[in-house]
Amino acid sequence: MTVHFKQDEPDTRNLLDQGSQGVIGTAMSRPEGLAKVTGTAPYSAEYRFDDCLVGVLVTAPFTKGRITGIDKETALAMDGVVAVIDDSRMTARPAQGGAGEAPQQSPRQICYYGQPFALVVATSFEKARHAAKHLPFSYEADDVSDIPLDPETAETEAGDGGMQAGDLAHAMATAEHAVDVSYTTMGHASAAMEPHAAIAQWDGGRLTVHASLQMPNYNISELADALDLTEDKVRIVSRYVGGGFGSKLGLSEETTAAALAAMELGKPVKVVMSRQQVFQSIMRRSESSQRVRLAVDAEGRLTGFGHEARVSNLPGEEFAEPVLQSSAFLYAGENRLLALDVARIHQMTAGSVRAPGEAIGMPVLEAAMDCLAEEAGIDPVELRLRNIPEKDPGKGLPFTTHELADCLKKGAEAFGWDSGPRKPRQNRDGEWWIGTGMASAARVHNVAEAKARVTLNADGTARVQSDMTDIGTGTYAILTQIAAEMLGLDPANVMVELGDTDFPRGPGSGGSWGAVSIGSAVVIACDAIRQSLAKKAGIDADDLKLKDGKLQGSQPRSLSELLDGGNMSEEGHYEPGDISDDYTSSSFGAFFAQVRVNRHTGETRVDRMLGAFGFGRVLNEKTARSQCLGGMVWCIGSALTEALHFDPVDGHLVNCDLAEYHVPVHRDVPDLEVMLVESRDPAASAVQGKGVGELGMCGGAGAIANAVYNACGARLFEFPMTPDKVLADMPD
Amino acid sequence: MPITVNDRTHDLPDDPRVSLLDFLRGHLGLTGTKKGCDHGQCGACTVLVNGMRINSCLSLAALHDGDAVTTIEGIGTPEDPSALQQAFVEHDGFQCGYCTPGQICSATAMMDEIANGWPSDASAELTGEIKPTPEEIRERMSGNLCRCGAYSNIVQAILATQEAQS
Amino acid sequence: MKPFDLQRADSLTHASQLCSERNAKPIGGGANLVDLLKLEVERPDRLVDINRLPIAGIERMDDGGLRIGALASNTAVAVDDDVRSQWPVLSRAILAGATQQLRNRATTGGNLCQRTRCYYFTNIDQPCNKRAPGSGCGAIDGVARLHAVLGTSDQCIATYPGDMAVALSALDAQVEIASANDRHRTVPVREFHRLPGDTPWKDNVLEQGEVITAVTLPKPVSGRQIYRKVRERSSYAFALVSVAAIIDMADGLITRADLAFGGLAHKPWHDPRIAEALIGKSPHEALFDKAADILLEDAQGYGENDFKIPLALRTLKAVLAEATGVQL
Incomplete structure (x- = not known):
């Protein structure tokens, strides 16, 4: 049976609070934890199949043009080479998240440096790797001087998210205090630790692909469409995904290539991208240039709010880094201007990288707010508190729950925020200037359609199945807890099976919507089972009390006794409804950071950082906290070290490895403190929760930038704030 | 001399290009050791060789004859974790x-x-x-x-x- | 990775013989070489496994110096009791480089031969005179963030990336080299690495068939020993600028000022005029400025790496201040 729930209004039943097991929200360790720490959890490239061949992608060493010929014969004569695949159905660039249709094909038409256009298949990795390096091909490359590479000079198109209300210019001119500041942020890579990988098997009628993907529910449509197969002929398995951060949202080059090779050769084919290929052909986060204009009255209340941004992408790509997403509603100001431009350039596809939009829009806005606080002589926390709007200032809609004020106050207190007058260069520890800074956090809340099957077995155990993934986010844990709570089971008696498209379609992991969407589907399925159990027990469902595998009451009965040899299975189907027309919904938070800046070298290190986050219900205190911690580490990276560097001549990515693209290391990360400011948000989802996966990085880089200024007096308008930039702006 | 991995001996691969990492993962099926970058830039492939931690991706398997390697599988199991x-x-x-x-x-x-x-x-x-x-x-x-x-x-x-x- | 023939050397002479044939290379830990083999930046026909040669020891010499076998791992050197107590700048430099995993595998000889991290050198589809003579230099008009500001040529602006050799340069260590027919020679570390000039493919003075057997340190000297590395990340990153310093004072005057610099040039940079300017003087900020002026008088930036010039100045001054107790 399928039970459908479409969320057209707040779900005030709060079904999860009716459970008696007492596991929901607790800091339960991940059920798959032992498999991960012992190396026994299988990731996509780690399944063993007899006669498995190995494919290595061949990429274009030029920026734009076309491949005119491939000398397969020479390649096939090389040691161990079995085939050269150059099928026109191969993927030229990854699908954007949620595309649900074949990504760009025609791989011989080269649009960016490093674009894969062929696959060399051999009997061993070593042989395939060598042959792929030496596959002879001819090409016609466009003159690099004719190729738009610089987003500042390239042609632009208007992106989504623009709006105008009132007269910002007038508000700026007549304001008591105003700031008009411009920033740049450099591109980012997801750099998930597991490179993109797939093993494809074709049995003559059906394709099975073990692939590292975040959203099998969309990826199956993308792959089927790319291969001209119907979806029932395709199965995708992604039980363990070694990090995604947006890079595995859409079908990418290795999976299609493995599938085509397996179908052509009739043998399993494994394709794993090299780290360099991941950097060069998977999504980048666009660089940006941004201008923020803020005008306040004498009390520090915003009268004008402007946020404009320019980002880039390949011609024809719909995605534009949604920089202004949270600027639309975060602060008040009746005179508003938001505008986003997309420059068309030939670098690898720009797409979702953890917290697309807010990851770079929020730090810039929050750095500008710090300038405003200084200009107006108002404490930065107080300035934000004074500008929390009653309603979404653009749409006029009420918010679902709004935790910003709570997070600002509780965070400030826990951090020991000094609300006294602020001046840079007041604290020194030897060679180091010490300073503090803060920022608000906001991330729009999304939900997606989700289905999950829950089966209560005759022996009193339960099974949860969906093609939803756990990319490190904690899906295995929270679905275990939801089912255990709803059905009154010890979590050890709940088995969660994920990442297989033979199961009901989940929402996929992305946009921070995974937990609340699939969690809602599981709640709905469990609720239906509870109804059936109540009926069977001859009691009203509201009186049903399930705990430790027993129906509680004057005479407790075990579930297996009640089930009497049968089982109960329900498919929960959660669907977002019209409620988004009635509310604006976002997760909120606040960051506080203390940094040290070396007065000689400009090196910056984060001493301590605290984040207070509100996102409705906490499903698992441990995994939710970990999500926030992870986001804060990304704040440190994007504030201080992470930058994609592109060659100015031909536009290729020069630092395409983990030695030179500097993700934070252990030593960059101090003790991080996370406060979970919990509430119930019945309008957000059927679990009364909002997204948390990305919130932890939405603004924190701004807190670090503000702390750098407070420490050493260098007011930087560029991210990341590497020592060269700090030194250039640091007063002597 | 053969290589010893988690107290079991194995013959080394014929192709000298095989890295210790690919030998462990591909030849022995010990996939607990991970390939993150294949260039010594991430540490996912860390194993112990004669008690010392190294990046197995930057070492050719053929150079390890006589060595004793411990991988994550040799450190503990789901039944008996360290x-x-x-x-x-x-x-x-x-x-x-x-x-x-x-x-x-x-x-x-x-x-x-x-x-x-x-x-x-x-x-x-x-x-x-x-x-x-x-x-x-x-x-x-x-x-x-x-x-x-x-x-x-x-x-x-x-x-x-x-x-x-x- | 190109197919190659792997041979094991059972003696130094054997190693030199095996290496003297065209396009053969010795392999020790392989920490840098295997990386470059995978990228096909290095494409030898033969690799000579020298790991069984008896050149891994570290021993005190009669003159009080230290002889470090070429196969001694970076870790073995950094944690050696004598090195830690008598030549601490060497321990510090090694510990500032790479990671424990890499230091466990990397050898002293291999580390001296570590090749540049220039992005254009490691991408075989880009021009690079070091990798493909005559193909041009992608970095000069490209992204030159990591690159050299001293001793560059119009052919190459790559840097030597290591830390250990910078300390060895400050210590005025010697490199012992063996070649076929049991010939041996000794080259000062300061002359081991080359400037790119018109032959940027030659990183150092080793000739085909030569194998580094040891590095020797002169007897310990008194004074403060400091290794200071400026980097973007707090660990696991190559130096933007580094300074190795051995500074001694007597009666308020500087009596020793052995300095070497990393991240600035195609070799660990040593300029004897800096010591001349400092020795015999009372330390103060203006003197440090003068030392920095000498270091940087011919420095040339290439846009993105212009910052290295002020950064080198500031780092040198910070190190001199730390060593002499002067407040800046």
Whole structure:
């Protein structure tokens, strides 16, 4: 049976609070934890199949043009080479998240440096790797001087998210205090630790692909469409995904290539991208240039709010880094201007990288707010508190729950925020200037359609199945807890099976919507089972009390006794409804950071950082906290070290490895403190929760930038704030 | 001479190009050791060779005849995990889990290095006893990237294990 | 990775013979070489496994110096009791480089031969005179963030990336080299690495068939020893600028000022005029400025790396201040 729930209004039943097991929200360790720490959890490239061949992608060493010929014969004569695949159905660039249709094909038409256009298949990795390096091909490359590479000079198109209300210019001119500041942020890579990988098997009628993907529910449509197969002929398995951060949202080059090779050769084919290929052909986060204009009255209340941004992408790509997403509603100001431009350039596809939009829009806005606080002589926390709007200032809609004020106050207190007058260069520890800074956090809340099957077995155990993934986010844990709570089971008696498209379609992991969407589907399925159990027990469902595998009451009965040899299975189907027309919904938070800046070298290190986050219900205190911690580490990276560097001549990515693209290391990360400011948000989802996966990085880089200024007096308008930039702006 | 991996001996591959990492993963099926970058830039492939942690991706298998290799599979199993592995679960010292075997192999060796009094870049003095402070642990674990950002929890897991053992 | 023939050397002479044939290379730990083999930046026909040669020891010499076998791992050197107590700048430099995993595998000889991290050198589809003579230099008009500001040529602006050799340069260590027919020679570390000039493919003075057997340190000297590395990340990153310093004072005057610099040039940079300017003087900020002026008088930036010039100045001054107790 399928039970459908479409969320057209707040779900005030709060079904999860009716459970008696007492596991929901607790800091339960991940059920798959032992498999991960012992190396026994299988990731996509780690399944063993007899006669498995190995494919290595061949990429274009030029920026734009076309491949005119491939000398397969020479390649096939090389040691161990079995085939050269150059099928026109191969993927030229990854699908954007949620595309649900074949990504760009025609791989011989080269649009960016490093674009894969062929696959060399051999009997061993070593042989395939060598042959792929030496596959002879001819090409016609466009003159690099004719190729738009610089987003500042390239042609632009208007992106989504623009709006105008009132007269910002007038508000700026007549304001008591105003700031008009411009920033740049450099591109980012997801750099998930597991490179993109797939093993494809074709049995003559059906394709099975073990692939590292975040959203099998969309990826199956993308792959089927790319291969001209119907979806029932395709199965995708992604039980363990070694990090995604947006890079595995859409079908990418290795999976299609493995599938085509397996179908052509009739043998399993494994394709794993090299780290360099991941950097060069998977999504980048666009660089940006941004201008923020803020005008306040004498009390520090915003009268004008402007946020404009320019980002880039390949011609024809719909995605534009949604920089202004949270600027639309975060602060008040009746005179508003938001505008986003997309420059068309030939670098690898720009797409979702953890917290697309807010990851770079929020730090810039929050750095500008710090300038405003200084200009107006108002404490930065107080300035934000004074500008929390009653309603979404653009749409006029009420918010679902709004935790910003709570997070600002509780965070400030826990951090020991000094609300006294602020001046840079007041604290020194030897060679180091010490300073503090803060920022608000906001991330729009999304939900997606989700289905999950829950089966209560005759022996009193339960099974949860969906093609939803756990990319490190904690899906295995929270679905275990939801089912255990709803059905009154010890979590050890709940088995969660994920990442297989033979199961009901989940929402996929992305946009921070995974937990609340699939969690809602599981709640709905469990609720239906509870109804059936109540009926069977001859009691009203509201009186049903399930705990430790027993129906509680004057005479407790075990579930297996009640089930009497049968089982109960329900498919929960959660669907977002019209409620988004009635509310604006976002997760909120606040960051506080203390940094040290070396007065000689400009090196910056984060001493301590605290984040207070509100996102409705906490499903698992441990995994939710970990999500926030992870986001804060990304704040440190994007504030201080992470930058994609592109060659100015031909536009290729020069630092395409983990030695030179500097993700934070252990030593960059101090003790991080996370406060979970919990509430119930019945309008957000059927679990009364909002997204948390990305919130932890939405603004924190701004807190670090503000702390750098407070420490050493260098007011930087560029991210990341590497020592060269700090030194250039640091007063002597 | 053959190579010994987790107390079992194996013949080395014929192709001298096979890295120790690809030998472990591809030839022996010991896929607990991960390939994150294949160039010594992430630490996911960390294993112990004769007790010393190394990046198995940057070493040719053929150079390891006679060596004794310990991989994550030799450190503990789901049925019998090491104290450190248990602490990683308890403290949520991982998220996606891909860097985790490398982190654990690395930390296992690191505890011995500290006990041996080996200094690090974070040590104030080059000689004398080394205290396993968070800063020491962070510097010594910096060869193991974690993109999920589980660093704080990893340090907590290591500290808890250190404390329980001392 | 190109197929190659792997041979094991059972003696130094054997190693030199095996290496003297065209396009053969010795392999020790392989920490840098295997990386470059995978990228096909290095494409030898033969690799000579020298790991069984008896050149891994570290021993005190009669003159009080230290002889470090070429196969001694970076870790073995950094934690050696004598090195830690008598030549601490070497321990510090090694510990500031790479990671424990890499230091466990990397050898002293291999580390001296570590090749540049220039992005254009490691991408075989880009021009690079070092990798493909005559193909041009991608970095000069490209992204030159990591690159050299001293001793560059119009052919190459790559840097030597290591830390250990910078300390060895400050210590005025010697490199012992063996070649076929049991010939041996000794080259000062300061002359081991080359400037790119018109032959940027030659990183150092080793000739085909030559194998480094040891590095020797002169007897310990008194004074403060400091290795200071400026980097973007707090660990596991190559130096933007580094300074190795051995500074001694007597009666308020500087009596020793052995300095070497990393991240600035195609070799660990040593300029004897800096010591001349400092020795015999009372330390003060203006003197440090003068030392920095000498260091940087011919420095040339290439846009993105212009910052290295002020950064080198500031780092040198910070190190001199730390060593002499002067407040800046």
